[in-house]
Amino acid sequence: MKRILTGFALLFSFLTSMAQEGQDPVAWTQELIPAGDQEYELVMKASIEEGWHVYSQFTAEGGSLPSEFTYVNAGIDFELLGGTLESKTEKAYSEIFEVEETFFKKEAIFRQKIRLLDPEVRQIQVELFYQVCKEVCIPQDKVFYFSLDGQEIIVDQETLDQESIAMAEALKLDLKNKEALQEVGSDAGGNDSSLMVIFGLGFLGGLIALLTPCVFPMIPLTVSFFTKKSRTRSKGIIDASLYGFFIILIYFLLSLPFHIFDSVDSQILNTIATNIWLNLFFFLVFVFFAFSFFGYYELTLPSSWANRMDSASNSVGGGLGIFFMAVTLAIVSFSCTGPILGGLLGSTALAEGDVAMNLSAGMLGFGVALALPFALFALFPAWLQTLPKSGGWMTTVKVVLGFLELALAFKFLSNADLVGNWGIFKREIFLGIWILIFFLLSLYLFGVLRFPHDETDSKISNTRKVTGLLSSAFCLYLLLGTFQVTNLKLLSGFPPPDFYTLAEQESDCPLGISCFKDFESGRLYAQKVNKPILLDFTGWACVNCRKMEEHVWSDPEVFRLLNEEVVLISLYVDDRKSLPEGERFKFRFDSGRVKAIDAVGEKWGTFQTINFNAASQPYYVMLSPDLYVLNPSIQNTDSDTYERWIKEGLQNFRTYQRNIAVSNR
The missing domain is CATH 2.60.40.1250 (Thiol:disulfide interchange protein DsbD, N-terminal domain)
Structure with a gap:
């Protein structure tokens, strides 16, 4: 262990x-x-x-x-x-x-x-x-x-050969009208909204953690300890509130190391999130978490850690003693909170925006949810009488979480397959595994399937039956989506893209749209047919990229514009396919740091950073074939905004061409 x-x-x-x-x-x-x-x-x-x-x-x-x-x-x-x-x-x-x-x-x-x-x-x-x-x-x-x-x-500094210097220079675009790149559709309010969603998910994770056997029984014991130990009720409330504050602080502090990542390399967080071996590691970790929740073994941190913290809380006393009590809770409850925090970390890595800020928001939400009961029950101790008694229902919560951990594990395996271009874990296979997982969950909830710590003669509650019906309905939804009877837009971004399938496909681009996956080839074609370029920085493991393709690009008018009016160039920044020997080089950033460009994704990720000062995906830019920026860049948005954005770019392209024609007379 x-x-x-x-x-x-x-x-x-x-x-x-x-x-x-x-x-x-x-x-x-x-x-x-x-x-x-x-x-x-x-x-x-x-x-x-x-x-x-x-x-x-x-x-x-x-x-x-x-x-x-x-x-x-x-x-x-x-x-x-x-x-x-x-x-x-x-x-x-x-x-x-x-x-x-x-x-x-x-x-x-x-x-x-x-x-x-x-x-x-x-x-x-x-x-x-x-x-x-x-x-x-x-x-x-x-x-x-x-x-x-x-x-x-x-x-x-590492000396660069002349070939690397030449190839690095070729990666830089001579953009005209570059000042127009300021993004639309991704303002601070949008970022705040995203952070609030992640905070909410973290809060939900904390509430779920409260219902587990490692945490739930601690609530009345800890609140009673503070209220009885203190001489006055106000002192008990202050101590319990301080205890809750320290719980929030501990979980928030766990996210702080991630805030210095961007100072190293703007692409490093994407590299971590889409690294094949790291995704395989997360797959194994989540499978391990799942079977821990199923009751086959107990996941614990070394007991000496908890003993030391507990000893410190008793010997120090005061505010510092309460802090060590909070640390003790975090260590003791790890067998239940660890897998939930792992899920939070995994979900954050897949989310749009600044990973460090996302993780801090999620951790903060988790800590707030975990700390809230200790302060509330200290304020209103009579509420303790309304708490349900510990029992088999907490075991059910753990097992359900185990199935959810198992489903998330296969998302990481899918990421590794997509990024590595293995062609093994196709969309139908992924959906088939998820159907099996939620079918087994349904059997468990209806009492057909049992795990080691289940009570053999326990009665199936109505809540459990309703949850079983919901799980069965979700199985049916997945099954219909697998056979394309209905779409799976509710799951956009989680299954592999619809063009990554066992069936024969005319195009390996989203929705069958004609696209290029190399910038220079696409630019030359745009020059030939005299159409503007729509540059799409995307990723195989990018959840929000899939959402844009399945929700926005599928809109009839947007689809027409992409298919007929522009030349689509999709550059996958997480593609781990090795570049041909003659195309590999080293790139020196302004900081002096040298990065080896050995894979396709490393090339396009660096290309995005140095030309557009951006590192997130999806990220869209409209250019003329001679590299005139037609309108501000745009990111994750709705179909109406995206349609207006493309049409604005098309109009600006026509205006730009007329101006060029006039100046050449």
Whole structure:
């Protein structure tokens, strides 16, 4: 169990490390010491900030990752004389990994002796991978260059070859009328609305968590504790309210590391959300969560964490003691709240807009819902008598959540399939699995299917029967949608797109519309037929892109405009298909950071960022074939607004052409 929990810790460390790229709490110096007879000693010294530590090369297997040195061209230009020696280390037992780990604090010194095999060699390159850790671990890479001429080589920036420079320049468009790009249909009010929706979803998740066996019994116990412990009723209300505030604060703080992601790379959040391996990891995690809710095992954090927090709350007292009580609740209730928070994280990754803000809004909503009963029941203790008694109904809630977790798991598997262009998890297969999941849920709710912690002689309540009927109706809805008897617009964005199907398709574009998936090819065609370009930045795993295609593009007039009046160029920013060898290059951003462009999606994502200063999808731009911006860009909107936007672009295109014709006379 602890190994699985370690996976979550490593995932969080991975995400945090991506956010903190370039913020290394370790300062390195180096020294080259001649030892005579073509021998040298390479010395690499680390100065480590207070509170941080770096792992030894020889830390125990099964624990944190060790430091690893790679001596470039060793055995060709030079030979290693023995291993890399280390300065004094410290050891401590890790309760997470259950091994004794070896690490450095404050300072680390590494020494390696070498003997030259080629007297003409004038430079030695050493590559180091290491982890620097505090509350989380940040993987880091460091390259040392030793000059045998006695002068240290300092490499500030990666050198780009001329081919990369030329290809990077070709990616930049010479846009005319670029100031017109200011978006319409995605104003601050729209963002606020989106955040409120996500806050509401988080709040709903918190309310559901309250109904689980890990949290519900804690409400009367905790409120009674505060009201009885306090000398006055007002003091009890204040303590219970403070307890609720700390619950909100704890869950909100969990989202803060995500707020520094955009400073690293505007495309990094999209990369994380659409990474094939990360989606597969989330699939496995959600399946694991689901079977935990089914009662096959218990998902818990190490008990020592809760014991320490509980001990701290008793020994400290006052406001700080109440804070530790709130932390104890978060740890103890993790077996029920963890999967719900995982669902919130997954849903946030799929939502439109700023992922960090979305996650903060969702976490805030979750914390508010979880904290609200403690303050309300402290204000009105008589309400405690109206609370339903704990019982089998809470088990039913957990199992239903398990089925929902299982359904969400397959969304991540579908993402991996779409982004990876595997062609395996087609729309009909996805819908078939969902039909099976909700059919099994119906059987469970009607008492046909049982799980380990179900009571064998329990009576099926009316609420459970009604929920079973709703689940059965949803199965029928999915079945009719699979055979195209009805559309599945209520689920837009969750199943694979309708053109990703087992049936033979004339076009691999949405709704069978003719489209290009390469910008230059589409631009040349637009020039040939003298039509404006509608540039569509989209993604295989983009939920809101599917909603636009299925709800807005399917409108008869919008469909006509897209199919007849414009040249549609759809660029998938999450396409993980490798670029041909000759089309791969490196791109240097204004910050100096160099990014390898090896996949189709990386190319179009960077193309969107540098030309339109945008990183979200869907994102639409109308251009003339000679790159004149025809009207403001637009994002997720309704069919009427989208239709007006296209027609405005068409009108501006005709006006622009007339002006060009007049000026050429």
